[in-house]
Amino acid sequence: MNQIDIFGAGARRMQMTESIELTIQSLLAYGADHDHWGVAWSGGKDSSATLTLLIYLIDTGKIPRPKTLTVFYADTRQELLPLAASARQIMDELEERGIKVEVVMAPLDDRFMVYILGRGVPPPNNNTLRWCTGQIKIEPMEEALRRHVESLEGQVLMITGVRQGESAIRDRRIEMSCGKDGAECGQGWYQQVLPNAKGLRGRLATLAPLLHWRVCHVWEWLKHWAPTAEFGDWSTAAIADAYGGDEAEEINARTGCVGCPLAQEDSALDTVLKNPHWAYLAPMKGIKVLWRELREPQHRLRKAGIERLKDGSIGKNPQRMGPLTFEARLMGLERILAIQAEVNAAATALGRPLVDMVNAEEEARIRELIALETWPRGWDGDEPIATTIMDTVYQNGAVQPRLFSEAEL
Known part of the structure; x- marks a missing residue:
């Protein structure tokens, strides 16, 4: 009909x-x-x-x-x-x-x-x-x-x-x-x-x-x-x-990357975990938690003041937060490898597919880049940790001194 x-x-x-x-x-x-x-x-x-x-x-x-x-x-x-x-x-x-x-x-x-x-x-x-x-x-x-x-x-x-x-x-x-x-x-x-x-x-x-x-x-x-x-x-x-099997259409199912940092909730992984065949992937819920943690100031550097661009102009965010510290990178790598090992131990016991989030080549390259003290373009590693208390610098060059020293805090 x-x-x-x-x-x-x-x-x-x-x-x-x-x-x-x-x-x-x-x-x-x-x-x-x-x-x-x-x-x-x-x-x-x-x-x-x-x-x-x-x-x-x-x-x-x-x-x-x-x-x-x-x-x-x-x-x-x-x-x-x-x-x-x-x-x-x-x-x-x-x-x-x-x-x-x-x-x-x-x-x-x-x-x-x-x-x-x-x-x-x-x-x-x-x-x-x-x-x-x-x-x-x-x-x-x-x-x-x-x-x-x-x-x-x-x-x-x-x-x-x-x-x-x-x-x-x-x-x-x-x-x-x-x-x-x-x-x-x-x-x-x-x-x-x-x-x-x-x-x-x-x-x-x-x-x-x-x-x-x-x-x-x-x-x-x-x-x-x-x-x-x-x-x-x-x-x-x-x-x-x-995507959710028979319920996929009803829930307007979508997928994305595992632990996607851009999504509010890890709904795609949650949908997969409802299937008993994939329940052993549950430790991967920790990936999104890790990405959120790595965005926190204690794991990152910060520009200390005005940044001059190539054309001589002043950057829009003089004291923006930037890259991850070496300690944060190593911590993140160990967390990912631990999640991968836990999932794959369960997969091996169950005869299910293994995850491959970081392979041997990628792990070696990550450790090599850290050992070489690699920083993203525009950063040299001398910048302070983002939790450091500093005078506030505005885009027009004005400076507002901090009210208290770190010692006083």
Whole structure:
């Protein structure tokens, strides 16, 4: 029975088969214009549904196979273990099909743990220092795509899991899918060049063929369609479980990095821990606690006064807090390693997947950076600990002397 949408003047809800058919039309409309296809894959629900559906459509001849197809997996090293484990299984299944998978990862010194615990950059926050997403995910992917495009001749089409959701279908406008570069409504968001892809105009385009999918269709595909032999026998059911299983749609489920410093609550990990199979990950609740602790003044340095910028102007925050002390970095490293060891001891006993938050290479680099007395750019380590009582310095150069000395306090 077709459900009537009371908000859309009787517009009928799109069914699963109709959503797939629109995806096919989208790929047929734009795929032929590009010799080479790539898939930007994060391991999350939307990009995993896009990837596995795409391969199914190619394998069954519903869309033609491009000259080359490359999957780019964005490995941030911070993903929830169920998603990371599913990604590894899906990568094996892709390689069995002869599909090339390129794991995209930030350079060693820019990885999340190394950047914080080795170089001393404080954990990111939503106000003044949100460095993580661009550094560990977006920038490495853009660089990988640039190298890929430059190594090929002809057009490259990057397929993404961007999804507008049900609201766009409901009002019949589909704002994003009207899109750019001649895309028609309902045929997916097509752009002839990525916004930040400098120098690649005319060589690289993006298409979001699941743009119109409702979230319930994503769950249905991952849990019930894709795992069957008819639709590819993919290891995708665990992805939906990581978002909350049958309750995922009702709780508006989202995931993020483990212990994300930007989130108010560790809701993604909390959702995973409700599943008895992943309950052994409970010690990872301590990661968010650690990041909050490392942002405190006793673990950081502070600028003592006015800071002159390269152009001679005065910095906006003359006495801002800065990097982590060496003692704080070592403390943080030991805490992370202890959490990892506790989880993996339980995983080994239960025969479950291991976590890999800091591997041997990363640990060695963290300790090396500390031994080399590495400080972030603009800091030399001579600055006082942030808890030091100092005269207040304002941006205009005015100084308000402190009322009491440390001895008096």
